[in-house]
Amino acid sequence: MLPFAYHMEFSVVADLAIAVLLGFGFGFCLERAGFGSARKLTAVFYFFDMSVVKVMFTAIVTAMVGLFLLSAAGMLAISDLYIEPTSYAAQILGGLVFGAGFIIGGYCPGTSVAAMATGKKDGMVFALGMLAGVMAYAELTPGFEAWIKATSSGEVTLPALTGIGMGWWVVAFVAFLLLAARGMDWLQRKFSHLRPRMT
Amino acid sequence: MSEALTQALPGSGSRGGTRTAARPYWNPYVVGFLLGLVLLATYVITGRGLGATGAFSSIAAWLSGLFSTDHVTANAVHSRYWNDGAPLLSWTIFLLIGAFIGALVSGSQAGRVGLTIERGPRITDNQRLLLAFGGGFLAAFGAKIAKGCTSGQALTGGSILNVGSLVFMVSVFLAAYALAYFVRKEWI
Numbered sequence: 044m045l046p047f048a049y050h051m052e053f054s055v056v057a058d059l060a061i062a063v064l065l066g067f068g069f070g071f072c073l074e075r076a077g078f079g080s081a082r083k084l085t086a087v088f089y090f091f092d093m094s095v096v097k098v099m100f101t102a103i104v105t106a107m108v109g110l111f112l113l114s115a116a117g118m119l120a121i122s123d124l125y126i127e128p129t130s131y132a133a134q135i136l137g138g139l140v141f142g143a144g145f146i147i148g149g150y151c152p153g154t155s156v157a158a159m160a161t162g163k164k165d166g167m168v169f170a171l172g173m174l175a176g177v178m179a180y181a182e183l184t185p186g187f188e189a190w191i192k193a194t195s196s197g198e199v200t201l202p203a204l205t206g207i208g209m210g211w212w213v214v215a216f217v218a219f220l221l222l223a224a225r226g227m228d229w230l231q232r233k234f235s236h237l238r239p240r241m242t
Numbered sequence: 243m244s245e246a247l248t249q250a251l252p253g254s255g256s257r258g259g260t261r262t263a264a265r266p267y268w269n270p271y272v273v274g275f276l277l278g279l280v281l282l283a284t285y286v287i288t289g290r291g292l293g294a295t296g297a298f299s300s301i302a303a304w305l306s307g308l309f310s311t312d313h314v315t316a317n318a319v320h321s322r323y324w325n326d327g328a329p330l331l332s333w334t335i336f337l338l339i340g341a342f343i344g345a346l347v348s349g350s351q352a353g354r355v356g357l358t359i360e361r362g363p364r365i366t367d368n369q370r371l372l373l374a375f376g377g378g379f380l381a382a383f384g385a386k387i388a389k390g391c392t393s394g395q396a397l398t399g400g401s402i403l404n405v406g407s408l409v410f411m412v413s414v415f416l417a418a419y420a421l422a423y424f425v426r427k428e429w430i
Binding site for chain 1 (some may be wrong): 247267268270271273274275276277278279280281282283284286287288289290291292294295297298299301302303305306317318319320325326333334337338339340341342343344345346347348349351352354355356357358359360361362370371373374375376377378379380381382383384385386387388389390391392393394395396397398399400401402403404405406407408409410411412413414415416417418419421424425426428429430
């Protein structure tokens with residue numbers, strides 16, 4: 044039954060209008076969480092404000108529960124959804140470089156848009172750096188594309204890899220989130236001395 | 243969560259003009275839940291999740307196309323974003339246009355919009371901007387290698403239990419925590 048795009052022919056205009064609408068919700072949430080601010084984002088790496096993990100983890104678990112319930116109700120097949128092929132080497136190397144960019148630059152690609160929208164000049168410069176980064180990748184190192192393909196393991200999901208059904212993983216992630224919530228509040232208290240003083 | 247930053251930070255960097263007290267940010271679990279619903283809606287409507295880096299790749303393909311179309315179609319990366327000669331009609335660009343509007347609406351409503359440079363008290367504006375450029379460069383380059391960023395890999399792939407996405411997420415946090423000490427003056 045779902046996703047809609049598989050059963051309905053959206054015109055280009057409708058397709059892009061949907062993108063703007065979903066993007067509105069995306070950007071609104073990021074700004075509301077404080078993710079238009081580089082100091083709020085990077086605070087997670089000094090433990091005194093774990094909001095980045097709280098928001099990301101809650102979002103992931105919410106969507107995961109939703110997908111599981113829709114698939115259990117027979118309204119959607121998980122296997123119909125797009126799954127990016129896994130290349131362990133590419134995701135580890137790319138993730139490490141990305142993480143360095145995150146702590147040095149203060150934003151990630153999506154949050155830099157929330158930063159620009161709220162007037163952060165460093166967000167605009169970060170976005171320019173990103174443009175230079177994708178340009179350099181395309182022009183100077185297009186060879187990475189073949190390497191990523193060569194090291195690909197295809198579609199790998201936790202249920203497929205472990206033989207443990209998605210339902211159990213959903214339960215485990217929800218339980219882990221509840222535990223982690225307590226742990227993160229403990230961390231925030233322990234590192235509260237790093238928090239910039241409110242004047 | 244009493245210890246968390248609920249307000250925009252005071253005295254951080256330079257800002258143009260004075261501003262009135264900003265409203266507090268929302269509870270992170272509430273925003274996380276709402277963001278999860280947006281992600282779920284994206285899956286239910288389009289069959290794939292969110293993404294952000296693709297928009298920058300489309301703009302890069304468009305810029306290259308201004309100089310040479312042949313070069314773009316021959317390039318292994320640009321060609322995937324060429325969209326039959328209309329790279330700017332990319333779905334992800336429009337997603338980010340929406341995100342810009344959404345963030346602007348949220349920010350103005352909460353009194354958080356104003357020209358500023360976000361940084362800690364121990365570095366200068368110019369140092370911060372230089373690091374912002376370098377960080378953006380690395381983040382984009384890493385996202386290209388990893389085939390996604392915090393949106394396309396971590397959120398989107400994480401929610402569908404994609405193993406590569408989970409590995410990506412762990413790698414991102416490992417690198418950032420490992421480097422946090424060395425750039426602490428930029429932030430705290």
